[in-house]
Amino acid sequence: MRRTHDAIPPLFDLSAEAKESCNMIHSPSFLGYTRLGAETTAARTDIREYPDHPGAQALVEEYMTKIDELAQKFVHLVAECLSLPADTFDDFKGKMSRLKFVKYPASAPDSQGVGPHKDSAGLFTFLSQDNIGGLQVLNKNGEWIDVPPVDGSLVINIQQGFEAITGGVCAATTHRVIAPTSQTRYSIPYFLGVRLDLTLDELKESAAHIVRRIPAADDRKKRAVDVPSEFLSPLYACVR
Numbered sequence: 092m093r094r095t096h097d098a099i100p101p102l103f104d105l106s107a108e109a110k111e112s113c114n115m116i117h118s119p120s121f122l123g124y125t126r127l128g129a130e131t132t133a134a135r136t137d138i139r140e141y142p143d144h145p146g147a148q149a150l151v152e153e154y155m156t157k158i159d160e161l162a163q164k165f166v167h168l169v170a171e172c173l174s175l176p177a178d179t180f181d182d183f184k185g186k187m188s189r190l191k192f193v194k195y196p197a198s199a200p201d202s203q204g205v206g207p208h209k210d211s212a213g214l215f216t217f218l219s220q221d222n223i224g225g226l227q228v229l230n231k232n233g234e235w236i237d238v239p240p241v242d243g244s245l246v247i248n249i250q251q252g253f254e255a256i257t258g259g260v261c262a263a264t265t266h267r268v269i270a271p272t273s274q275t276r277y278s279i280p281y282f283l284g285v286r287l288d289l290t291l292d293e294l295k296e297s298a299a300h301i302v303r304r305i306p307a308a309d310d311r312k313k314r315a316v317d318v319p320s321e322f323l324s325p326l327y328a329c330v331r
């Protein structure tokens with residue numbers, strides 16, 4: 092993790108042409124570079140960028156192999172915490188996991204690094220942040236709380252895919268980043284994906300099974316201020 096953090100700043104120092112050459116708009120799979128200010132969350136511009144450069148390939152592959160081993164173990168532990176067999180979620184995993192390097196340049200006070208959101212279709216996000224801070228999560232009472240950096244640690248967020256698989260019992264983590272004001276912040280999120288051919292019926296079967304076993308959380312205060320969960324919303328195809 093440390094080696095990867097050390098390698099990130101020079102990647103962002105590449106020329107604008109080098110970064111634009113791998114812009115995600117050129118990629119059929121929507122993977123690649125996103126320039127500063129190109130993203131909007133909750134109707135505000137996000138002040139961050141992320142590159143994907145061939146020079147980083149070996150490092151990315153090593154990081155992904157190691158973090159994926161950890162992710163597999165973690166998913167087993169979560170199943171056990173829910174009093175389910177360790178392999179309960181194995182069949183949901185696929186080959187759609189993604190790694191991102193993110194840079195948040197120093198900005199005016201109260202700028203949005205990334206606005207309030209829940210990570211999308213996967214199971215969990217394994218996030219390594221540097222020592223600058225700015226990450227916040229929405230707690231059960233609907234209050235934003237800081238997630239202070241702890242050297243050598245990962246922050247693990249529940250994604251909307253896992254929320255749907257558990258019928259909403261394991262709510263997706265609403266989080267945001269307040270942009271830094273005096274130093275650049277870097278982070279490395281790894282998004283553990285679900286398999287692409289997961290069907291709605293499989294999802295519903297799992298959700299019904301899990302909802303039967305685990306009592307629902309009382310999170311009314313959080314829901315009053317939260318952002319929507321796409322896969323649980325009747326507006327989206329996952330709920331008929």
Ligand SMILES: O=C(O)CCC(=O)C(=O)O
Pocket residue numbers: 191193205210218220226266268277278279280
């Ligand atoms: O940079 C961070 O700490 C969070 C990044 C994030 O939430 C995302 O890219 O989805």
Ligand SMILES: [Fe+2]
Pocket residue numbers: 208209210266
């Ligand atoms: Fe996120």
